[in-house]
Amino acid sequence: MPIPVNHLLSFSLVLFIIGMIGVLTRRNAIIVLMGIELMLNAANVNFVAFSRMHGDLAGQIFAVFNIVIAAGEVAVGLAIIIALYRNKDTINVDEISIMKG
């Protein structure tokens, strides 16, 4: 019996909210990056769910592209964090406020 799409959307919503809360509340830049990863994967779950519902493979292809882009994003994000740590001796995002007006 196929899983109804509502369950999938709910799961995706929970996953997105968990990721969003992680991004908005945690101070460690790596956790923030992990939160972003959760939100991306919530979007992937949505793609796959609607792809199954409509019987169209475009959503699943989009999900695969998304995973590839997420891998690149993680690579660039971690590189930024390492550069940040080397220059500022910290990865606490509250302390990095040089863009403050």
Added chain:
Amino acid sequence: MSDFLWLIPIFPAIGFLVNGLAGRRISKRAVSAVACGVVLVSFVLSCAAVVQLATMPSDGRYMENRVAPWVPAVEDGGGAPGLAIDWLFVLDPLSAVMILIVTGVGSLIHIYSVGYMWEEAGYWRYFAYLNLFMAMMLTLVLGGSLAVMFVGWEGVGLCSYLLIGFFYWKQDCADAGRKAFITNRIGDLAFVIGALTLFASFGTLEFRGILSAVVAGQGSVFLLTAVALCLFVGACGKSAQIPLYVWLPDAMAGPTPVSALIHAATMVTAGVYMVCRLAPLYMQAPLALTIIAIVGCATAIFAATIGLAQNDIKKVLAYSTVSQLGYMFLAAGVGAFGAAIFHLMTHAFFKALLFLGSGAVIHALHHEQDMMKMGGLRKLLPVTYAVFLCGWVAIAGVPLTAGFFSKDEILWRTFLFSPVMWGIAAFTALLTAFYMTRLMGLTFWGKSRMDHHTEAHVHEVPGVMKWPLMILAGLALVGGFLSIPAALGGSAMPFTLERWLEPVFEPGTYATAAGGHAAIGEHAAAAGDAASAAHEAAAATPHGSPHGEEHSLALEYGLMAFSSVLAIFVLWWGYGLYDRMPQKLAAWKARFASVHEVLANKYWVDELYDALVIQNFYRLCRAALAFDVRVVDGVVHMVRNVTVGTSYLSVFWDTWVVDGLVNLLAKVVRVASRGLRRFQTGVPQSYATVMVFGLFVLICVYMYLS
């Protein structure tokens, strides 16, 4: 062959340069050799020049050496003559006598100084100054114009100042040097005024030109009297006459050979020399001559009385010098210029001797100058005592010594001029004999008043100091025979100073002299007549020559005998008093205590000058200072304050208005943007939070609308 005259002053100048520039680096022996050597060369040259002069006919003894132009003549279109000054050196019988005295006595004093100054610091400096002095003094006496003479005149003043203040680290020496310099400045101002008046009137500063013009009858009596008096004020400063005599006693702070050379034998006689040099001019101004005679006579007795009560051995000699200079001016004033120069010469001999002798005493007693701490030196210093005796009899005028001939010549000529002045001068001669006897008594006779330490170390002078003393002693004894008065058979002698000098004072000498000036050339014909007329007139007055007055021969003998007996009596009586009767002396002193008080304090003239001149001068200075501080500075400060005040206003405007507008704009922007700044925290999470919140609101709005 008179081209070598300039060499006479140049040699000591070379000595000055060598010792002044290199003296610190060469040995004392080399310094002494250079210093004495150049002066001796000058002496030899002077002798050669004088011998050459003597071979000339007696009415044409005149050599001139125009070395180089100093101030070239300026051609101006108008009638006024331009100033032209040459370095002109002139040798005539008068300057011949002077250069022999200056280089002769100067050489002896240089040699003496080698011994006297050997132990002193600044040995080379002393000889450099002394050589410079010789150069300047020779320029003074050889100078053929008032301008060249004035170079020497100021030069010797400078050297006098330098040498009085030789021990410059002692306050009283430095003060005495300044006093001499400043007092001389007053006289020099009058000298310059007189010289420039002569130039303005006659268009030349050369003696020949001036005197030719004067004997040619140019210039009113008033002008000539004024000029003569101005120049005499200059002579008063240089030759220490009332009222400018005060510097000379203080000048004794210098080394003793300096006192002998500058302040007794040579420099202080420059005034007498200058008056005699311009004798024909002074003869045309009888009033000026009378004033000179009165001043000279007053100075002579005034200084002699002060000399009676001084205890410093050099101070006694200093006042004696002032007094003797007064004699010289008295002689010049009564028209006996020859006698003045004769006394100048004999005085140079015996006063240099006395000063050098006192230097020997001071040297022997380790710089003790107070006669009250001497006494009984006759046995300890036999040579010094012997030469002092010669000086003593010479200055007192014991017959056949130098002072006798010259002083009696002056007294005789004074008697012809005014018996009252003769009385004063004769009394001065008596005082002179007495204070010199007192000096001898306190120094050499009686019992010793020295402390034991000094007495044990008393030593006779070394040979280098002894020989000059002995030569001067000889000159002091026999120097008078150079000019035996006519009354004592002088006319039979082959040479007398009187006759040697006569052409210089003779107006007729200048009547035909080529003045070197166009205006004089035009008047040459008239000049001869006028001059001979003037000469006849002069001969008829007491200023003129007394020759041919046979009836007065007996009177002359009488006066001569009177003053000789007086002098000898004073010497004999004073010797007894000072050698053997100290208690009688003390009784006398007590009886005349008030008089002694006045004399010992020099009539309080220094205090009087201080109160009248110096304090008023200070007051003037203080007033000028107050004016400077209050008014001049006040104006300056006012200008400053106004400038500063306007600057403050300008700063205020700039700060508050110009800057204010700019700052106001910036402030408005800042205040306006203060709220907006809150939003840009620089933390991406807060941006994300706002973004989520905004998305939520958008979704709500969307759902509410659909």
